[in-house]
Amino acid sequence: MGEAPLLSIRxxxxxxRPVKLRMPFRFGVVTLTESPQAFARVQVALPDGRTAWGGAAELMAPKWFxxxxxLTNEDNFGQLRDVLRMARDAYLSDSSPATAFGHFGRHHEAHAxxxxxxxxxxxxxxxxxALVDRALMDAMxxxxxxxxxxxxxxxxxxMGAAHPEFQGIDFGAFLAxxxxxxxxxxxxTVGLVDAITPADQSERVxxxxxxxxxxxxxxxxxxxxxxxxxxxxxxxxQRLRSIASVLDRSPQPYFASLDGNEQYESAEGVQELVRGIQAQPALRRLWESILFIEQPIARKLALQVDMRSADLGKPVIVDESDGELASFAQARARGYSGVSSKTCKGFYKSVLNAARCAAWNREEAGAHYFMSAEDLTTQAGLSVQQDLALVNLLGITHVERNGHHYVNGMAALPWTEQQAFLRAHPDLYENSHGAVRLRIADGEIALSSLDCLGFASGSMPDFGVMSAL
Structure with missing residues (x-):
């Protein structure tokens, strides 16, 4: 297809816009009931005069970043608005053309x-x-x-030499x-306050x-x-026993990840949990189903703790500690096997880490290193579609999804916007219970319609009904 095109950001x-949850979701130290969703639009121009707009969206989740x-939730929302404005101003500060990745490489360190x-x-x-880069990619x-x-x-x-952390990897060959x-x-996702059976509920939605x-x-x-x-x-x-009592009914195999939510300060603390699970005959099948343990150590300590100091019996990945481009390489040296992909951390970082996994596995002639696909409550529309497309591109076969469960689909959006997304992606969405929502059948999400013009979206949100950030 030729050289990477040079783009000017116009x-x-x-x-x-606000997002209200249909039921509370607790992750870590916060129980979420509502949160704004942020949107970025970027207009680019090619050297031949062609122009296009692209978009991206992401929930502003408090107490995760x-x-x-x-800090209050409002303080956290303010922080996220600030870094969005800072990124906008940085990317607009240099009008000279560059590749999509070149714009990222040009501003990454100064913005940080x-x-x-x-x-x-x-x-x-x-x-x-992360949002600006996705909208820029969509526009390109x-x-x-x-x-x-x-x-x-x-x-x-x-992708390549425009940023030093990406040098030494043949992205052309990897991506091809x-x-x-x-x-x-x-x-x-089974959140910390989610009901397992109706007997656990004091009231229903x-x-x-x-x-x-x-x-x-x-x-x-x-x-x-x-x-x-x-x-x-x-x-x-005790809670895992309740969960297992439901999951173990399945005649088919099931698989799970265990999210430690940064609740531990040492590998030995995680080992105590593992031993507690292994000591329960009722949890035998559930423990055998565990694929990996996610970020059990608090982020301020995670990259100092050597996970090989404890026998956990399962690979461990970093998530919240994956703050910088070099973080996964540092985690590898501490005994971590994997890292999460999240579009809110930047899609170039996900591609970099996927390429690292491939290279490291070749070096060690095995399949020790891997990426998981995690979800920060991505919402129907641009957010969930771009995240799914990235995960799918990288060959990850299962993805954490919870935004569709805690939010009533597109119910709060204009009906015309809902129908436009349904028409553009009839395999991904369905119209049920009065709204367009993500369609999951036999535990799977159909993705074929994401192979469309732009970054995985055949429709656009109604920006005219939104508030300026």
């Missing part, structure tokens, strides 16, 4: 330093460029008349070998959608799950 617009308990000077950690800082694809998959397989973003699939498994884990399995047919633990071995084991 405009960047930032918007937001910065878990400082002295500026964010640090404001007291923002690297994970928080990355949120701004539309200007060139290509899908995200085709553009990435041909490396039309120009990627083969997206037609579907993937949805890994359902009553909107006709599944509320308990038992109902979710019956409605969607999931075979992959993400189980959150809270750092209290006795309470965690």
């Amino acid at each position: 405009a960047i617009a930032l918007y937001e 910065d878990k400082n308990l002295a 330093r500026a964010a640090s000077a404001r007291g923002f950690n690297p994970l928080l800082a990355s949120y701004g460029p 694809c539309r200007a060139c008349g290509l899908s995200f998959y085709a553009a990435m397989q041909a490396n039309l973003a120009g 070998g990627l083969r997206p699939a037609a579907s993937m498994h949805a890994r359902h 009553g909107d006709g959608l599944p509320e308990t884990l038992e109902e979710v399995v019956r409605a969607y047919g999931h075979r992959y799950f993400k189980l959150k633990v809270a750092g209290n071995v006795q309470a965690d084991v």
Whole structure:
């Protein structure tokens, strides 16, 4: 397809709109009931005069990017708005043409330093460029008349030497070998306050959608799950027994990840949980189903703790500690086997880490290193579609999904917007219970319609009804 095109950034617009949850979701130290969703629009121009707009979206989740308990949810929303504005101003500060990746490489370090000077950690800082880069990629694809998959397989973003952390990897060869699939498994999150059976509920939402884990399995047919633990071995084991009593009913194999939520300060603390699980005959099948343990150590300590100091019996991945481009390489040296892909951390970082896994596995002649696909409550529309397309491009076969469960689909959006997304992606969405929502059948999400013009979206949100960020 030729050289990576040079792009001039003409405009960047930032918007937001409110998202209300149909039921509370607790992750780590916060129980979420509502949150704004941020949107970025970028206009690019090619040297021949062609122009196009692209978009991206991401929920502004509190107490994940910065878990400082002295900050309110509104403080966290303010931080995320700030890093978005900082990224917008940085990308608009240099009008000279560059490849899509070149724009990222040009501003990454300066933006990180500026964010640090404001007291923002690297994970928080990355949120701004993550949205701008996706919207820029979307605009480039539309200007060139290509899908995200085709553009990435041909490396039309120009990934490579424009940033030193990406040097030494043949991204042309790596990307050319990627083969997206037609579907993937949805890994359902069981949050820390989620009801397992109706007996656990004091009151019901009553909107006709599944509320308990038992109902979710019956409605969607999931075979992959993400189980959150809270750092209290006795309470965690008891809750896992309740979860296992539902999952073990399945005649088919099921698979799960165990999310430690940064609740531990040492590998030995995690080992205590593992031993507590292994000591329970009722948890034998559940323990055998565990694929990996996610970020059990608090982020301030995670890359100092050698996970090989404890016999956990399962690989461990980093998530919240993956704040910088070099973090996964540092984690590898501490005994971690994997790292999460999240579009809110930046899609170039996900591609870099996937390429690292491939290279390291070749070096060691095995399959020790891997990427997982995690979800920060991505919402129907641009957010979930771009995340799914990235994960699918990288060949990951199951992805944590929870945004569709805790939010009533597109119910709060204009009906015309809902129908436009349904028409553009009839395999991905369905119209049920009064709204357009993600379609999950037999535990899987169909993805074929994401291979469309632009970054995985055949429709655009109604920016005219949104508020300026």
